[in-house]
Amino acid sequence: MRADTKFIQGIKSGLPIALGYFPVAIAFGALAVQAQLSWIEATLMSVIVFAGASQFVGVSMLLAGAGAAQIITATLFLNMRHLIMSLTVNDQMRHFPQSWRNLLSFGITDETFALLTLGGASEPQGKEWTPCYVAGLMGTAYLGWVSGTVVGGLGASFIPQEITTAMTVGLYGLFIGLLVPPARKSLSFGLIALVSMVVNSLLGLILDSGWAIVLATILAAGLGIVLVKEEA
Amino acid sequence: MTVLILIIGMAVVTYIPRLLPALFLDRFNFPAWFQKWLKSIPYAALGALIFPGVLLVEKDQPLLGLAGGVAAFILALLNLHITLVMAGAITVVLILQFYIF
Numbered sequence: 001m002r003a004d005t006k007f008i009q010g011i012k013s014g015l016p017i018a019l020g021y022f023p024v025a026i027a028f029g030a031l032a033v034q035a036q037l038s039w040i041e042a043t044l045m046s047v048i049v050f051a052g053a054s055q056f057v058g059v060s061m062l063l064a065g066a067g068a069a070q071i072i073t074a075t076l077f078l079n080m081r082h083l084i085m086s087l088t089v090n091d092q093m094r095h096f097p098q099s100w101r102n103l104l105s106f107g108i109t110d111e112t113f114a115l116l117t118l119g120g121a122s123e124p125q126g127k128e129w130t131p132c133y134v135a136g137l138m139g140t141a142y143l144g145w146v147s148g149t150v151v152g153g154l155g156a157s158f159i160p161q162e163i164t165t166a167m168t169v170g171l172y173g174l175f176i177g178l179l180v181p182p183a184r185k186s187l188s189f190g191l192i193a194l195v196s197m198v199v200n201s202l203l204g205l206i207l208d209s210g211w212a213i214v215l216a217t218i219l220a221a222g223l224g225i226v227l228v229k230e231e232a
Numbered sequence: 233m234t235v236l237i238l239i240i241g242m243a244v245v246t247y248i249p250r251l252l253p254a255l256f257l258d259r260f261n262f263p264a265w266f267q268k269w270l271k272s273i274p275y276a277a278l279g280a281l282i283f284p285g286v287l288l289v290e291k292d293q294p295l296l297g298l299a300g301g302v303a304a305f306i307l308a309l310l311n312l313h314i315t316l317v318m319a320g321a322i323t324v325v326l327i328l329q330f331y332i333f
Contacts, residue, residue, distance in 0.1 A: 016315045041235050048243035058242055068238040076245035081277070083249035088273045090253040091262070101254040108250045110281055115314075117274035165290050166325040169300035170318040172286045176301060177317030179278040180308035189275040196279030204284060216280040217273060224272025225265045 003132045006124075010136020013123055017111045017137075018144025020174050021052070023167035025145045026159055028055055029152020035062045039153030046149040050142060051109060053210075054078050078210040084217055085113040092116075092126040093134070100131040107138030111174060118178040188227035196220030289325075300325040 025046065032042035037059070045055055054075045061071045086108050093101050115123075115137065124133055152159075183190035200216035207215070262270065286301040287294040303324040307317045 016318060019315065020318055037235060041239065044236075045239045045242065048239065049246050051246045054242060054246055058238070062238075068234055068241060071238060072241040072245055075242045076248075079246050079249050082246075083252060084273060085277060086250045087253040087257070088270050090257045091270055093254075094257065098254075098258075102251060105250045105254040106247055110277075114274065114278055114281075118278065162326070162329045165296070166300075166322045166329065168289045169286070169297060169304075169325045170322045172282060172289070172297070172301055173304040173307075173318035173321030174314060175278050175282050176286075176304040176321070177308045177312075177314040179275065179282065180305060181311060183275060184309070189272065192272050193275045193279035196276040197283035200280040201284050209285070213277075213280040217276045220276035220279065221269050221272035224268045224276075228268040228271055 003130065006130045007132040007136040009124070010133040010138075011140045013115060013119060013133075014112070014137035014140030014144075016174060017115060017141040020111065020167070020171045021141060021144035022148040022151075023159070023164065024052060024171065025148025026152035026155070027164040027167075028052070028059070029149040030155070030159070031056070031063075031152075032059045032149075033153055035059045037062075037153075039150065042153040043146065043149050046146045050106065050145060051075075051079060051082070052145070053110075080210065081110075081214045081217065082108055084214065085110070089113060089116060092129060095127065096129075096131050096134075100135075104131065104134050104138060107134075107142060109141065111171065112138050112141050114175055114178045118182055120178075120181060188224065191227065192220050192223050195223060296325060296328055299328055 028046070029039065029042050032045065032055075033039060037045075045058070049055055049058075057078060058071050058075055061074065066074075086105055089108055090101060090105065093104065096104070116129075116134065124130075179193055183193050196216045196219075199219055200212050203212035203215055282301070286297045289297040289300070300321040304317050304321040307320040312320075
């Protein structure tokens, strides 16, 4: 397939993420303005951080009066799960030039990771990935996030809380919609997902949610060592 | 100015965990067991991202998030396109918010 076709395919794949991001980013922009950031600062944060959970936590901590060092430390720990996700994604980008891998690693979020790895049979898998496809997917998601931040930052809080809540459920819908079809086909993977939910719930009682997710992912995926059959 | 330092600091600590695997992966050829672990990561990660987080979309109303999650689950079982699964979950939560919760 030609490069531009791959790029367009990536854009199409990224659209659901962008649609999910847009309203959530509006909420982020509005919250950032409440925390005394200008809309330009809020947008800059979305442009160079591009991590929803971290940005919400950062701005909420700012509102609560936390200092920069505290916020940056919290962000670092919150993002440890991206290390594991990036490991998985980069393992499938081994055939990309180094500079592309460095750039595209910036675009790894919970949602782009989910779509890239579990996008289904209609999406290119692993070795069929090209830089254009991954860039199209991530770029679309990125535009949704950044443009939503601008709208939220400028328009502040014209969106009622109920709408924001419902839109957040939309991103969970994305995860669930991606997880269910392949988990149905393979009992092992379905079981791994279920075990991870249970482990995460239990760890959540004693750890903060960022670490609980990291540990649950590492542990539950460990089941795969026993359950997953050898590659043909 | 402090805000600018904060934003740049957050950007740096967010990029580092994403970048590290890109820099060092080439030096490793993973054994079979590690590849099985890697293959399982998406399922484990999504499981952990979904639950119990979906219950907390509205902090005081765990049933609201649960209803959205169940709606998404049913629509996903029907093999609907991901956009429709998302739209279905959103619609269910909107309706519940305005009429029940």
